[in-house]
Amino acid sequence: MPSAHGRDCRTGASAPTVRRTYARRMSSPRPREVFDRIPAYRPGRPSPDERLKLSSNESPFGPLPGVVARAAEQLERMNRYPDPGVSRLTVELADRLGVAEDRLAFGTGSVGVLFALVDAWCGPGDVVVYAWQSFEAYPIAVDVPGATSVRVPLTPDHRHDLPAMAAAITERTKVVLVCSPNNPTGTTVTAAEFEDFMAAVPERVLVVLDEAYLEFVTDPEAVSGAEAWLRHPNVVVLRTFSKAYGLAGLRIGYAVASPEISEVLRKATPPFSVSDVAQAAALASLESQDELDRRVAAVVAERDRVLAELRGLGVDVPDSQANFVWLPWAERSASIAERLHPISVRPFDEGIRVTIGDPAANDELLGRLTSLADA
Numbered sequence: 001m002p003s004a005h006g007r008d009c010r011t012g013a014s015a016p017t018v019r020r021t022y023a024r025r026m027s028s029p030r031p032r033e034v035f036d037r038i039p040a041y042r043p044g045r046p047s048p049d050e051r052l053k054l055s056s057n058e059s060p061f062g063p064l065p066g067v068v069a070r071a072a073e074q075l076e077r078m079n080r081y082p083d084p085g086v087s088r089l090t091v092e093l094a095d096r097l098g099v100a101e102d103r104l105a106f107g108t109g110s111v112g113v114l115f116a117l118v119d120a121w122c123g124p125g126d127v128v129v130y131a132w133q134s135f136e137a138y139p140i141a142v143d144v145p146g147a148t149s150v151r152v153p154l155t156p157d158h159r160h161d162l163p164a165m166a167a168a169i170t171e172r173t174k175v176v177l178v179c180s181p182n183n184p185t186g187t188t189v190t191a192a193e194f195e196d197f198m199a200a201v202p203e204r205v206l207v208v209l210d211e212a213y214l215e216f217v218t219d220p221e222a223v224s225g226a227e228a229w230l231r232h233p234n235v236v237v238l239r240t241f242s243k244a245y246g247l248a249g250l251r252i253g254y255a256v257a258s259p260e261i262s263e264v265l266r267k268a269t270p271p272f273s274v275s276d277v278a279q280a281a282a283l284a285s286l287e288s289q290d291e292l293d294r295r296v297a298a299v300v301a302e303r304d305r306v307l308a309e310l311r312g313l314g315v316d317v318p319d320s321q322a323n324f325v326w327l328p329w330a331e332r333s334a335s336i337a338e339r340l341h342p343i344s345v346r347p348f349d350e351g352i353r354v355t356i357g358d359p360a361a362n363d364e365l366l367g368r369l370t371s372l373a374d375a
Helices: 015-026 067-075 087-097 109-121 137-143 162-167 191-200 225-231 259-268 276-286 289-312 330-340 359-374
Strands: 104-107 127-132 148-153 173-179 206-210 235-240 253-256 324-327 352-355
Touching (some): 067 276, 087 104, 087 276, 104 109, 104 259, 109 137, 109 173, 109 206, 109 235, 109 253, 109 259, 127 137, 127 162, 148 162, 162 191, 225 235, 253 259, 289 324, 330 352
Parallel strands (some): 127 148, 173 206
Antiparallel strands (some): 104 253, 235 253, 324 352
16 A cells, blocks of 8 residues: 555555556456457366276277388478478378378367367358267367357257258358267268258358267168269368377367368468378388278277167167267266266266277276265
8 A cells, every 4th residue: 555655565566556556457458359258168077097987989999000110200301391291191181091192181170170160250240050969179269269169059969950050040040060970969860861852051151070980880771971072062071090090199180171161271270280200100000901991890890880789778879880888868968977076077067088998907996986876
């Protein structure tokens, strides 16, 4: 407080200085108001035993053969900026996918590409339509540029309601997000459903088909991004190396889209976003297709076993085409998740998502759920 001599008794500063300092504090730099509303992304809860961390949809396997050595080579040159054009990976991936190189755009995981896309296409007054519950990052990606979310509830069997999503499109709609398999429910959109949906979507609307869990899909009727991007110039397909390939810690994903859309995505992505370590690891991963297929088959077999065991316990769990299962327990989810500790699962308001781990971790999960059912 200022003294009788006009100085602060604690700091010795003059009264005008105190008032100026207080005024600066009251008028400190403020972000846009939208950041007062945006919730922080909630990652999966850690576990004291990493093997029991079934909350983040990570691969239970380590890197594919050759990945560590190739990635380590890039650490020797970390004083250099990474290749901004992701050149070698672009050539290799374009050849494998059978697309022109200018149809690819890379980012820090498929979510990084998603944020760049929504930021490039949307601003205040624009609308993004998506199913809910779906990927938690969607509302954050929409809120950041000041756009508006329109959430369309899932069907009672935890699937996208594509007719309702099409009906929700208005003149203000810029983007529609379709997640197949859907995170967190694991359900897919069929190819026939997607084609009917696209017939109802105006060509001016960008449709994003998020295929982060593509490699785990075994349903022959599920929509295929490889067909969608050929049929529809307003479709963007998102894919990632984080899940099946086990590169979650290196953050690399990509979009396949028309050359015009991909060019915008590359412009909207900060330069040098994808490290040379990630690029090298992704290239090495592509060279281990046989081992990747073996690992994916093992996860799928465990997924189907866990689904069968859960149904044997009386849990009404939907079919999953991803590397996780969905327990639709609504208001009980948080308390059950706590009781499963030290197994880490991902509770939502509508249910619990459980990643498929190794067989021993899955057995421990099933044993604990059996104990809860018997209690």
